[in-house]
Amino acid sequence: MLGFSEPAEHLAIRDAVASIGGKYGHGYFADCARRGEFTTDLWDEIFAGGFGGVNLPQEYGGGGGGLQEMSLVIEELSAAGCPLIFLIVAGMCGPLINEFGTEEQKREWLPGIADGARRMAFATTEAGAGSNIYNTTTRAEPAGDGWMLNGAKQFITGVDIADAMLVVCRSGTDDRGRTQLSLLIVDTDDPGVTFHPIDMEIKAPDRQFGVFFDDVRLPADRLIGQVPHQGFKQIFSGLNPERVNVAAQAVGLGRYFLSKAVAYAGERNVWGVPVGSYQGISHPMSEAKIHLDLADLMKTKGAWLFDHGLPEVGQAASAAKLAAADACLECFDVAIQVHGGNAFATEYGLGDLWGLARLMKSAPVSREMVLNFVAQQSLELPRSY
Numbered sequence: 487m488l489g490f491s492e493p494a495e496h497l498a499i500r501d502a503v504a505s506i507g508g509k510y511g512h513g514y515f516a517d518c519a520r521r522g523e524f525t526t527d528l529w530d531e532i533f534a535g536g537f538g539g540v541n542l543p544q545e546y547g548g549g550g551g552g553l554q555e556m557s558l559v560i561e562e563l564s565a566a567g568c569p570l571i572f573l574i575v576a577g578m579c580g581p582l583i584n585e586f587g588t589e590e591q592k593r594e595w596l597p598g599i600a601d602g603a604r605r606m607a608f609a610t611t612e613a614g615a616g617s618n619i620y621n622t623t624t625r626a627e628p629a630g631d632g633w634m635l636n637g638a639k640q641f642i643t644g645v646d647i648a649d650a651m652l653v654v655c656r657s658g659t660d661d662r663g664r665t666q667l668s669l670l671i672v673d674t675d676d677p678g679v680t681f682h683p684i685d686m687e688i689k690a691p692d693r694q695f696g697v698f699f700d701d702v703r704l705p706a707d708r709l710i711g712q713v714p715h716q717g718f719k720q721i722f723s724g725l726n727p728e729r730v731n732v733a734a735q736a737v738g739l740g741r742y743f744l745s746k747a748v749a750y751a752g753e754r755n756v757w758g759v760p761v762g763s764y765q766g767i768s769h770p771m772s773e774a775k776i777h778l779d780l781a782d783l784m785k786t787k788g789a790w791l792f793d794h795g796l797p798e799v800g801q802a803a804s805a806a807k808l809a810a811a812d813a814c815l816e817c818f819d820v821a822i823q824v825h826g827g828n829a830f831a832t833e834y835g836l837g838d839l840w841g842l843a844r845l846m847k848s849a850p851v852s853r854e855m856v857l858n859f860v861a862q863q864s865l866e867l868p869r870s871y
Contacts, residue, residue, distance in 0.1 A: 496558055499537065503562040506531050512567025512742070512835040518691035519838070524647045525691050528568060532559070533602025538573065542580045546596035552793035553581075553727050557734035557785065564738025565745075567835060569842060571692035572605070572644040574731045578724045579606040579652050582669070586711045586720045595671070598649075607648040607674075609639040609697055610721065617855050619654070619721065620665045624699060626655040633670060633709065635678075635702040641849075645681045645695040648674050653699070654721060657714050667717025669710040678702035688841035726792055726803040728850055733785040733803075736810035736846050739839065740778040740817040746836060747771055747821040750828075767824055774817045781809035801864055804856045811846040811853070818843045 492500075510528045518525045532538045541556040542548025549555065556577045563570055580599040583591055598604030615621035624637025635655060645651065650673050657668035672679060679702055681695040688694075706712070710720060748771065751762030761767050788802035821836055822829040829836050847853055861867045 496555070499540070499555060499558045500562050502535060503532070503537055503559050504566060506535065506537075507563045507566025507568050510566070510568060512839075515568045515691065516689070516832075516835065516838055519689045522693070523691060524572075524644075525568065525570060528563075529570070529573075529602060532563070532573075533600075538576065538602050539580065539600030541577060542584060542596055542600045546584070546592060547600035548580070548596070549600075552789075553730055554786075554789040554793055556727075557730055557789045560731050561734040561738035561741075561785075564735045565741040566738075567742050567839075569690070569735050569739055569839075571690060571735075571842075572607075572647070574728065574735065575608050575643050576606060577731050578608055578728050581727060582652065582720060582724050583710065585723060586669075586716065588707075588712050590707065591671075591710065595650075604650070605644065605648045606671075607642055607644050607651040608724075609642045609645075609651045609672075610654040611639060611641045613638070613640045617852065619667070619718075622654060622656050622665065622667060624653065624655045626657045626668055626670055626704075629703060632703060632705045635670060635672065635699045635704060637699050639697040641684065641694050642681070642697050643692050643694060645674055645697055646683070646693060650674060651697070652710070654717060657717065660715075666715035667721065668714050669717050669720050670704055671708045671710065672699070672702060672704065676702050676704070686841070688845060689838040690842055725851075726788070726799050729803040729807040730785060730788045730792065732846055732850060733781065733788065733806035733810035736807075736814035736843075737778060737782045737785055739843055740774070740781075740810070740814040743814070743817040743821040743836070743839075743843075744771065744775060744778065746834070747817070747824045750821075750834075751824050754824075761824070770820050770823070774813070774820045777809075777813040777816055781806065781813040784809050801860060804851070804859050807846075807851065808853055808856045814843050814846060 536549050537559045540549035540551045544550040560573055583595050626633045626635050650671055653670045653672050655668055655670060656665055658666040660666055678700045681697040684694045684696055686694055751767055752760050754761045784806040788806040791799035791802050825834055828834050862869055
């Protein structure tokens with residue numbers, strides 16, 4: 487049963503990952519972002535310790551855990567000032583292959599994903615589709631004994647350091663005229679695949695790309711599950727873990743911001759006492775702490791529900807993402823206000839994280855679409871679209 491005291495194995499994961507994250511710290515993360523380099527050393531150490539594949543089965547080289555364990559890894563790295571967006575992506579791809587792939591696909595891809603040797607991006611977003619996945623235009627058509635892929639994706643994380651992508655594509659239309667989707671594994675160096683970086687104001691080592699597919703030929707075994715048109719089920723199975731892991735990143739970043747605020751408020755002395763003794767400063771930090779703790783509870787619930795296969799996970803995961811994104815921004819704002827002008831100095835490690843903190847309120851699902859989901863699924867109100 488879900489309890490309020492973490493088991494020893496979870497505490498051990500937290501301690502070990504926090505130790506690795508603390509070894510590198512936000513300075514390393516920020517330096518990689520400024521140089522446009524991936525956090526390779528940190529990535530390798532996380533996977534060498536078995537934490538990057540903690541949510542994959544042991545028979546394929548993983549840690550045998552689930553979403554609960556992966557969310558702890560993401561949270562603790564973020565709390566150390568190292569929010570790795572690409573780890574959230576990797577945390578989606580492996581479980582999707584494990585749940586829906588053939589035995590051959592599992593044995594080919596999961597060991598490399600589990601030990602970090604093979605990196606996989608997730609390509610779903612399109613400029614003309616937005617939140618409406620039914621408007622996906624990237625198309626896969628039968629070609630000989632395989633597939634021909636054409637189309638474009640936008641805001642795809644980490645294509646430059648990935649070996650392959652899971653690509654969401656339109657594969658047909660049913661007898662009622664509705665879009666059918668499939669998932670295909672595409673190597674990033676396949677002929678016909680090109681990608682270009684998108685200039686972003688977000689200061690992170692995980693870069694965003696526009697990806698283009700021009701007559702990309704793929705063998706039949708690159709279709710996840712080998713049965714076409716199963717993409718909707720596959721994709722939606724990956725959405726809840728993504729939302730929980732984004733919530734974990736937001737909670738971790740919120741902890742990072744609050745720790746910076748508390749440390750500064752405790753040592754900053756202007757009128758003979760630390761500024762943290764003033765209620766005008768301590769109360770906003772206390773409120774932020776309460777809101778972050780509440781978001782953390784929903785994140786934990788969402789991960790637990792997913793690992794136990796319970797249908798309530800959809801609302802919990804969505805609510806966790808919304809609550810954690812809001813709480814993270816509140817913690818950021820408190821930290822900025824407490825630091826005053828120093829908040830905008832690079833050495834304090836705050837200002838460069840605004841873009842990433844704000845992004846989580848808009849992606850991977852917007853705040854408005856979460857509220858639509860709750861209105862329709864929980865309150866049973868009519869759809870507006």
